[in-house]
Amino acid sequence: MHEYSIVQALLARVEQEARARGASAVLRVRVRVGAVSGVEPELLACAYEFFRVRTLCERAELNIDRVEEQWACQACRTTVERGAVLICPRCGAPARLTQGDEIMLERIEMEVP
Amino acid sequence: MCQSCGCGDAEIVALDIHDKVLAANDRMALHNRGHFAQRGILALNLMGSPGAGKTAIVEATSSALKGRARLGAVSGDLATDRDARRLRQAGVPALTITTGAACHLDAAMVHRALDSFRSAALDIFVIENVGNLVCPAIYDLGQAANVVALSVTEGEDKPLKYPPIFRAADLVLLTKIDLLPHLPGLSVAAFEESLSHVMPEPRIIPISARTGEGISDWIDWITDRLAASSAVPSPQGEQQT
Ligand SMILES: Nc1nc2c(ncn2[C@@H]2O[C@H](COP(=O)(O)OP(=O)(O)OP(=O)(O)O)[C@@H](O)[C@H]2O)c(=O)[nH]1
Ligand SMILES: [Mg+2]
Ligand SMILES: [Zn+2]
Numbered sequence: 001m002h003e004y005s006i007v008q009a010l011l012a013r014v015e016q017e018a019r020a021r022g023a024s025a026v027l028r029v030r031v032r033v034g035a036v037s038g039v040e041p042e043l044l045a046c047a048y049e050f051f052r053v054r055t056l057c058e059r060a061e062l063n064i065d066r067v068e069e070q071w072a073c074q075a076c077r078t079t080v081e082r083g084a085v086l087i088c089p090r091c092g093a094p095a096r097l098t099q100g101d102e103i104m105l106e107r108i109e110m111e112v113p
Numbered sequence: 114m115c116q117s118c119g120c121g122d123a124e125i126v127a128l129d130i131h132d133k134v135l136a137a138n139d140r141m142a143l144h145n146r147g148h149f150a151q152r153g154i155l156a157l158n159l160m161g162s163p164g165a166g167k168t169a170i171v172e173a174t175s176s177a178l179k180g181r182a183r184l185g186a187v188s189g190d191l192a193t194d195r196d197a198r199r200l201r202q203a204g205v206p207a208l209t210i211t212t213g214a215a216c217h218l219d220a221a222m223v224h225r226a227l228d229s230f231r232s233a234a235l236d237i238f239v240i241e242n243v244g245n246l247v248c249p250a251i252y253d254l255g256q257a258a259n260v261v262a263l264s265v266t267e268g269e270d271k272p273l274k275y276p277p278i279f280r281a282a283d284l285v286l287l288t289k290i291d292l293l294p295h296l297p298g299l300s301v302a303a304f305e306e307s308l309s310h311v312m313p314e315p316r317i318i319p320i321s322a323r324t325g326e327g328i329s330d331w332i333d334w335i336t337d338r339l340a341a342s343s344a345v346p347s348p349q350g351e352q353q354t
Contacts, residue, residue: 083310
Protein backbone atom coordinates (compact mmCIF):
# COMPACT_ATOMS: atom_id res chain seq x y z
CA MET A 1 0.00 0.00 0.00
CA HIS A 2 1.99 2.96 -1.29
CA GLU A 3 -0.61 5.43 0.05
CA TYR A 4 1.36 5.26 3.31
CA SER A 5 4.53 6.44 1.60
CA ILE A 6 2.58 9.10 -0.29
CA VAL A 7 1.14 10.46 2.96
CA GLN A 8 4.57 10.52 4.56
CA ALA A 9 5.92 12.52 1.64
CA LEU A 10 2.89 14.80 1.86
CA LEU A 11 3.24 15.43 5.60
CA ALA A 12 6.97 16.06 5.28
CA ARG A 13 6.36 18.71 2.63
CA VAL A 14 3.49 20.36 4.50
CA GLU A 15 5.49 20.50 7.74
CA GLN A 16 8.45 21.99 5.94
CA GLU A 17 6.30 24.72 4.39
CA ALA A 18 4.47 25.39 7.65
CA ARG A 19 7.62 25.63 9.76
CA ALA A 20 9.28 27.92 7.25
CA ARG A 21 6.42 30.34 7.89
CA GLY A 22 6.36 29.93 11.65
CA ALA A 23 2.95 28.25 11.71
CA SER A 24 1.76 26.76 14.98
CA ALA A 25 -0.71 24.41 13.31
CA VAL A 26 -1.99 23.40 9.91
CA LEU A 27 -5.77 23.58 9.53
CA ARG A 28 -6.37 22.29 6.03
CA VAL A 29 -4.45 20.41 3.36
CA ARG A 30 -5.81 20.28 -0.16
CA VAL A 31 -4.55 17.72 -2.68
CA ARG A 32 -5.51 16.76 -6.21
CA VAL A 33 -5.52 13.09 -7.12
CA GLY A 34 -6.03 11.85 -10.67
CA ALA A 35 -8.35 8.94 -11.40
CA VAL A 36 -5.47 6.98 -12.96
CA SER A 37 -2.65 8.25 -10.75
CA GLY A 38 -2.54 4.89 -9.00
CA VAL A 39 -3.55 6.46 -5.70
CA GLU A 40 -6.85 5.48 -4.09
CA PRO A 41 -8.41 8.50 -2.36
CA GLU A 42 -10.01 6.31 0.33
CA LEU A 43 -6.69 4.67 1.17
CA LEU A 44 -4.97 8.04 1.12
CA ALA A 45 -7.51 9.48 3.56
CA CYS A 46 -7.12 6.44 5.77
CA ALA A 47 -3.32 6.65 5.78
CA TYR A 48 -3.57 10.37 6.53
CA GLU A 49 -5.71 9.72 9.62
CA PHE A 50 -3.03 7.38 10.86
CA PHE A 51 0.03 9.53 10.22
CA ARG A 52 -1.22 13.00 11.07
CA VAL A 53 -1.23 12.23 14.79
CA ARG A 54 1.40 14.26 16.66
CA THR A 55 2.39 16.32 13.63
CA LEU A 56 1.59 19.94 12.79
CA CYS A 57 -1.32 18.45 10.80
CA GLU A 58 -2.94 16.84 13.82
CA ARG A 59 -6.00 19.09 13.48
CA ALA A 60 -5.83 19.59 9.71
CA GLU A 61 -8.60 18.38 7.47
CA LEU A 62 -7.45 16.65 4.27
CA ASN A 63 -9.45 17.66 1.20
CA ILE A 64 -9.00 15.44 -1.82
CA ASP A 65 -10.11 16.78 -5.20
CA ARG A 66 -10.49 14.02 -7.74
CA VAL A 67 -9.47 14.65 -11.33
CA GLU A 68 -11.06 12.74 -14.18
CA GLU A 69 -8.99 10.83 -16.71
CA GLN A 70 -8.87 12.58 -20.10
CA TRP A 71 -7.14 11.67 -23.33
CA ALA A 72 -6.59 13.73 -26.48
CA CYS A 73 -4.84 13.25 -29.79
CA GLN A 74 -1.18 14.30 -29.72
CA ALA A 75 -1.47 15.77 -33.18
CA CYS A 76 -4.92 17.36 -33.61
CA ARG A 77 -6.15 17.42 -29.98
CA THR A 78 -9.38 15.57 -30.73
CA THR A 79 -10.74 14.01 -27.55
CA VAL A 80 -10.23 10.27 -27.33
CA GLU A 81 -12.76 8.47 -25.15
CA ARG A 82 -11.52 6.88 -21.97
CA GLY A 83 -11.53 3.11 -22.41
CA ALA A 84 -11.38 3.33 -26.23
CA VAL A 85 -8.37 2.26 -28.26
CA LEU A 86 -5.98 5.15 -27.63
CA ILE A 87 -5.68 6.23 -31.23
CA CYS A 88 -7.20 9.40 -32.63
CA PRO A 89 -10.48 8.60 -34.42
CA ARG A 90 -9.81 11.49 -36.82
CA CYS A 91 -6.15 11.34 -37.78
CA GLY A 92 -4.87 8.06 -36.35
CA ALA A 93 -2.12 9.56 -34.18
CA PRO A 94 -1.58 8.14 -30.68
CA ALA A 95 -3.48 9.79 -27.84
CA ARG A 96 -1.90 11.40 -24.82
CA LEU A 97 -3.19 11.63 -21.25
CA THR A 98 -4.06 15.29 -20.69
CA GLN A 99 -5.17 14.91 -17.07
CA GLY A 100 -5.82 12.22 -14.51
CA ASP A 101 -2.35 11.11 -13.43
CA GLU A 102 -1.60 13.92 -11.00
CA ILE A 103 -0.78 13.58 -7.29
CA MET A 104 -0.49 17.22 -6.32
CA LEU A 105 -0.25 19.23 -3.14
CA GLU A 106 -2.35 22.28 -4.01
CA ARG A 107 -2.77 24.39 -0.93
CA ILE A 108 -2.37 24.49 2.81
CA GLU A 109 -4.07 26.66 5.40
CA MET A 110 -2.23 27.27 8.62
CA GLU A 111 -2.38 29.18 11.83
CA VAL A 112 0.44 31.68 12.29
CA PRO A 113 0.70 33.22 15.78
CA MET B 114 -2.49 40.05 18.01
CA CYS B 115 -1.17 41.71 21.13
CA GLN B 116 2.56 42.17 20.63
CA SER B 117 3.60 42.22 24.27
CA CYS B 118 2.06 39.01 25.58
CA GLY B 119 1.05 37.00 22.48
CA CYS B 120 -2.66 36.92 23.39
CA GLY B 121 -5.39 37.25 20.79
CA ASP B 122 -6.22 35.47 17.58
CA ALA B 123 -3.63 33.79 15.45
CA GLU B 124 -3.67 34.66 11.79
CA ILE B 125 -4.93 32.14 9.27
CA VAL B 126 -2.59 31.99 6.31
CA ALA B 127 -3.36 30.15 3.08
CA LEU B 128 -0.46 29.06 0.94
CA ASP B 129 -0.71 27.82 -2.63
CA ILE B 130 1.88 25.14 -3.31
CA HIS B 131 0.81 23.44 -6.53
CA ASP B 132 3.64 20.94 -6.61
CA LYS B 133 3.91 17.17 -6.94
CA VAL B 134 3.58 15.31 -3.66
CA LEU B 135 6.47 13.12 -4.80
CA ALA B 136 8.65 16.05 -5.87
CA ALA B 137 11.45 14.96 -3.52
CA ASN B 138 11.48 11.48 -5.08
CA ASP B 139 11.50 13.01 -8.56
CA ARG B 140 14.55 15.12 -7.65
CA MET B 141 16.36 12.03 -6.39
CA ALA B 142 15.39 10.16 -9.58
CA LEU B 143 16.85 12.97 -11.66
CA HIS B 144 20.03 12.68 -9.65
CA ASN B 145 20.17 8.91 -10.31
CA ARG B 146 19.58 9.61 -13.98
CA GLY B 147 22.67 11.82 -13.88
CA HIS B 148 24.72 8.98 -12.38
CA PHE B 149 23.59 6.59 -15.11
CA ALA B 150 24.12 9.08 -17.91
CA GLN B 151 27.59 10.03 -16.74
CA ARG B 152 28.66 6.41 -16.77
CA GLY B 153 26.85 5.60 -20.01
CA ILE B 154 24.67 3.01 -18.30
CA LEU B 155 21.25 2.04 -19.62
CA ALA B 156 18.99 1.74 -16.57
CA LEU B 157 15.81 -0.29 -16.84
CA ASN B 158 13.02 -0.39 -14.29
CA LEU B 159 11.61 -3.91 -14.57
CA MET B 160 8.17 -4.21 -13.03
CA GLY B 161 5.42 -6.81 -12.93
CA SER B 162 3.30 -9.05 -10.70
CA PRO B 163 4.88 -11.44 -8.22
CA GLY B 164 6.17 -14.36 -10.24
CA ALA B 165 5.70 -12.74 -13.65
CA GLY B 166 9.20 -13.89 -14.57
CA LYS B 167 11.25 -10.75 -13.88
CA THR B 168 14.30 -12.51 -12.47
CA ALA B 169 14.12 -15.11 -15.24
CA ILE B 170 14.25 -12.26 -17.77
CA VAL B 171 17.42 -10.86 -16.22
CA GLU B 172 18.98 -14.34 -16.20
CA ALA B 173 18.10 -14.88 -19.86
CA THR B 174 19.30 -11.39 -20.79
CA SER B 175 22.63 -11.91 -19.11
CA SER B 176 23.32 -15.15 -20.91
CA ALA B 177 22.18 -13.73 -24.26
CA LEU B 178 24.43 -10.67 -23.87
CA LYS B 179 27.45 -12.56 -22.54
CA GLY B 180 30.61 -11.00 -23.95
CA ARG B 181 28.64 -8.15 -25.57
CA ALA B 182 27.39 -6.04 -22.67
CA ARG B 183 27.93 -6.03 -18.93
CA LEU B 184 24.88 -6.29 -16.72
CA GLY B 185 24.35 -5.26 -13.12
CA ALA B 186 21.15 -5.55 -11.14
CA VAL B 187 19.33 -4.76 -7.94
CA SER B 188 16.27 -6.68 -6.84
CA GLY B 189 13.63 -5.16 -4.62
CA ASP B 190 12.42 -7.73 -2.18
CA LEU B 191 10.30 -7.42 0.95
CA ALA B 192 12.45 -9.75 3.01
CA THR B 193 14.68 -12.22 1.17
CA ASP B 194 17.89 -12.21 -0.84
CA ARG B 195 16.76 -14.97 -3.21
CA ASP B 196 16.58 -13.06 -6.49
CA ALA B 197 19.92 -11.31 -6.12
CA ARG B 198 21.49 -14.63 -5.21
CA ARG B 199 19.99 -16.22 -8.34
CA LEU B 200 21.40 -13.40 -10.43
CA ARG B 201 24.88 -13.64 -8.90
CA GLN B 202 24.80 -17.34 -9.71
CA ALA B 203 24.05 -16.33 -13.30
CA GLY B 204 27.16 -14.12 -13.22
CA VAL B 205 25.37 -10.78 -12.77
CA PRO B 206 26.70 -8.50 -10.02
CA ALA B 207 23.52 -8.10 -8.02
CA LEU B 208 22.27 -6.78 -4.71
CA THR B 209 19.00 -6.98 -2.87
CA ILE B 210 17.22 -3.83 -1.80
CA THR B 211 15.21 -4.97 1.18
CA THR B 212 12.07 -2.89 1.30
CA GLY B 213 10.53 -4.28 4.48
CA ALA B 214 6.88 -3.28 4.40
CA ALA B 215 7.15 -1.11 1.29
CA CYS B 216 5.60 -2.55 -1.84
CA HIS B 217 7.81 -0.60 -4.25
CA LEU B 218 11.27 0.85 -4.72
CA ASP B 219 11.86 4.58 -4.55
CA ALA B 220 14.67 6.70 -5.97
CA ALA B 221 16.49 7.06 -2.64
CA MET B 222 16.66 3.28 -2.18
CA VAL B 223 18.15 2.90 -5.64
CA HIS B 224 20.61 5.70 -4.96
CA ARG B 225 21.88 4.02 -1.80
CA ALA B 226 22.33 0.75 -3.68
CA LEU B 227 24.20 2.48 -6.51
CA ASP B 228 27.01 3.22 -4.11
CA SER B 229 27.94 -0.46 -4.12
CA PHE B 230 28.27 -0.43 -7.91
CA ARG B 231 30.56 2.60 -7.91
CA SER B 232 33.56 0.73 -9.24
CA ALA B 233 31.72 -1.75 -11.48
CA ALA B 234 32.03 -1.18 -15.22
CA LEU B 235 28.48 -1.70 -16.49
CA ASP B 236 26.50 -1.15 -19.66
CA ILE B 237 23.06 -2.10 -18.40
CA PHE B 238 21.62 -1.77 -14.94
CA VAL B 239 18.38 -3.63 -14.30
CA ILE B 240 16.29 -2.53 -11.36
CA GLU B 241 13.99 -5.45 -10.62
CA ASN B 242 11.14 -3.82 -8.77
CA VAL B 243 9.05 -5.45 -6.06
CA GLY B 244 6.49 -7.85 -7.52
CA ASN B 245 3.41 -5.64 -7.64
CA LEU B 246 1.22 -4.20 -10.42
CA VAL B 247 0.16 -1.06 -8.57
CA CYS B 248 2.67 0.68 -6.35
CA PRO B 249 5.92 0.69 -8.37
CA ALA B 250 4.32 2.62 -11.24
CA ILE B 251 4.18 5.83 -9.22
CA TYR B 252 7.86 6.16 -8.35
CA ASP B 253 10.42 7.40 -10.84
CA LEU B 254 13.77 5.76 -10.09
CA GLY B 255 15.92 7.47 -12.68
CA GLN B 256 15.53 4.71 -15.28
CA ALA B 257 15.81 5.27 -19.00
CA ALA B 258 12.84 3.00 -19.65
CA ASN B 259 10.08 1.14 -17.85
CA VAL B 260 9.66 -2.50 -18.80
CA VAL B 261 6.64 -4.42 -17.52
CA ALA B 262 6.71 -8.21 -17.42
CA LEU B 263 3.24 -9.69 -17.87
CA SER B 264 2.99 -13.46 -17.86
CA VAL B 265 0.41 -15.14 -20.07
CA THR B 266 -1.09 -16.98 -17.09
CA GLU B 267 -2.14 -13.69 -15.50
CA GLY B 268 -4.75 -13.21 -18.21
CA GLU B 269 -5.24 -10.66 -20.97
CA ASP B 270 -7.40 -8.36 -18.83
CA LYS B 271 -4.59 -7.21 -16.52
CA PRO B 272 -3.79 -4.03 -18.50
CA LEU B 273 -7.46 -3.03 -18.19
CA LYS B 274 -7.47 -3.68 -14.46
CA TYR B 275 -4.13 -2.00 -13.67
CA PRO B 276 -3.84 0.85 -16.19
CA PRO B 277 -1.21 3.08 -14.51
CA ILE B 278 1.66 0.62 -14.72
CA PHE B 279 0.96 -0.22 -18.36
CA ARG B 280 0.50 3.43 -19.25
CA ALA B 281 3.94 4.10 -17.75
CA ALA B 282 5.52 1.21 -19.67
CA ASP B 283 7.84 1.76 -22.60
CA LEU B 284 7.74 -1.95 -23.31
CA VAL B 285 5.65 -4.90 -22.20
CA LEU B 286 7.37 -8.25 -22.18
CA LEU B 287 4.69 -10.90 -22.50
CA THR B 288 6.39 -13.74 -20.64
CA LYS B 289 6.05 -17.53 -20.43
CA ILE B 290 4.59 -17.81 -23.92
CA ASP B 291 5.70 -21.47 -23.90
CA LEU B 292 2.58 -21.94 -21.74
CA LEU B 293 0.17 -20.52 -24.33
CA PRO B 294 -0.71 -23.95 -25.79
CA HIS B 295 -2.05 -24.89 -22.36
CA LEU B 296 -4.28 -21.81 -22.17
CA PRO B 297 -7.07 -22.30 -24.71
CA GLY B 298 -8.66 -19.06 -25.87
CA LEU B 299 -5.65 -16.93 -24.94
CA SER B 300 -3.46 -15.42 -27.64
CA VAL B 301 -0.82 -12.76 -28.03
CA ALA B 302 -3.41 -10.78 -30.00
CA ALA B 303 -5.75 -10.73 -26.99
CA PHE B 304 -3.01 -9.12 -24.88
CA GLU B 305 -2.25 -6.62 -27.65
CA GLU B 306 -5.91 -5.69 -27.86
CA SER B 307 -6.31 -4.98 -24.15
CA LEU B 308 -3.02 -3.03 -24.07
CA SER B 309 -4.22 -0.77 -26.86
CA HIS B 310 -6.84 0.67 -24.45
CA VAL B 311 -4.32 1.80 -21.84
CA MET B 312 -1.07 2.29 -23.74
CA PRO B 313 -1.21 4.82 -26.60
CA GLU B 314 1.69 3.26 -28.48
CA PRO B 315 1.65 -0.36 -27.37
CA ARG B 316 4.98 -2.09 -27.68
CA ILE B 317 4.87 -5.74 -26.76
CA ILE B 318 7.46 -8.48 -27.19
CA PRO B 319 6.33 -12.05 -26.48
CA ILE B 320 9.11 -14.10 -24.90
CA SER B 321 9.84 -17.32 -23.09
CA ALA B 322 12.79 -17.48 -20.73
CA ARG B 323 12.23 -21.24 -20.72
CA THR B 324 12.56 -21.91 -24.47
CA GLY B 325 14.40 -18.73 -25.50
CA GLU B 326 11.67 -17.78 -27.95
CA GLY B 327 11.52 -14.02 -28.52
CA ILE B 328 14.65 -13.32 -26.49
CA SER B 329 16.51 -12.11 -29.58
CA ASP B 330 13.76 -9.51 -30.23
CA TRP B 331 14.14 -8.32 -26.65
CA ILE B 332 17.92 -8.16 -27.05
CA ASP B 333 17.43 -6.09 -30.22
CA TRP B 334 15.23 -3.69 -28.28
CA ILE B 335 17.92 -3.33 -25.60
CA THR B 336 20.68 -2.91 -28.17
CA ASP B 337 18.78 -0.06 -29.86
CA ARG B 338 18.34 1.60 -26.47
CA LEU B 339 21.99 1.08 -25.60
CA ALA B 340 23.10 2.76 -28.80
CA ALA B 341 20.77 5.68 -28.06
CA SER B 342 21.87 6.07 -24.44
CA SER B 343 25.60 6.11 -25.17
CA ALA B 344 25.17 8.45 -28.15
CA VAL B 345 23.34 11.21 -26.28
CA PRO B 346 25.36 12.82 -23.49
CA SER B 347 23.06 13.91 -20.68
CA PRO B 348 22.72 17.52 -19.64
CA GLN B 349 22.58 16.34 -16.01
CA GLY B 350 26.01 14.80 -16.31
CA GLU B 351 27.68 17.21 -13.93
CA GLN B 352 25.23 16.97 -11.01
CA GLN B 353 27.20 14.27 -9.29
CA THR B 354 27.93 13.67 -5.64
N1 LIG C 1 7.07 -21.97 -18.20
C1 LIG C 1 7.78 -20.88 -17.89
N2 LIG C 1 8.02 -20.58 -16.60
C2 LIG C 1 8.74 -19.48 -16.31
C3 LIG C 1 9.26 -18.65 -17.32
N3 LIG C 1 9.92 -17.63 -16.75
C4 LIG C 1 9.82 -17.82 -15.41
N4 LIG C 1 9.12 -18.94 -15.15
C5 LIG C 1 8.81 -19.50 -13.83
O1 LIG C 1 7.96 -18.61 -13.14
C6 LIG C 1 8.31 -18.58 -11.76
C7 LIG C 1 8.61 -17.16 -11.33
O2 LIG C 1 9.74 -16.70 -12.05
P1 LIG C 1 10.64 -15.52 -11.48
O3 LIG C 1 11.65 -15.20 -12.51
O4 LIG C 1 11.13 -15.86 -10.12
O5 LIG C 1 9.56 -14.39 -11.37
P2 LIG C 1 9.70 -12.94 -10.67
O6 LIG C 1 8.80 -12.04 -11.40
O7 LIG C 1 11.12 -12.56 -10.58
O8 LIG C 1 9.12 -13.24 -9.22
P3 LIG C 1 9.19 -12.28 -7.92
O9 LIG C 1 10.51 -11.57 -7.97
O10 LIG C 1 9.08 -13.24 -6.80
O11 LIG C 1 8.03 -11.36 -8.04
C8 LIG C 1 9.49 -19.51 -11.59
O12 LIG C 1 9.01 -20.76 -11.14
C9 LIG C 1 10.06 -19.62 -12.98
O13 LIG C 1 10.69 -20.85 -13.23
C10 LIG C 1 9.00 -19.00 -18.69
O14 LIG C 1 9.40 -18.35 -19.66
N5 LIG C 1 8.25 -20.14 -18.91
MG1 LIG D 1 12.19 -11.92 -8.96
ZN1 LIG E 1 -5.79 13.47 -34.32
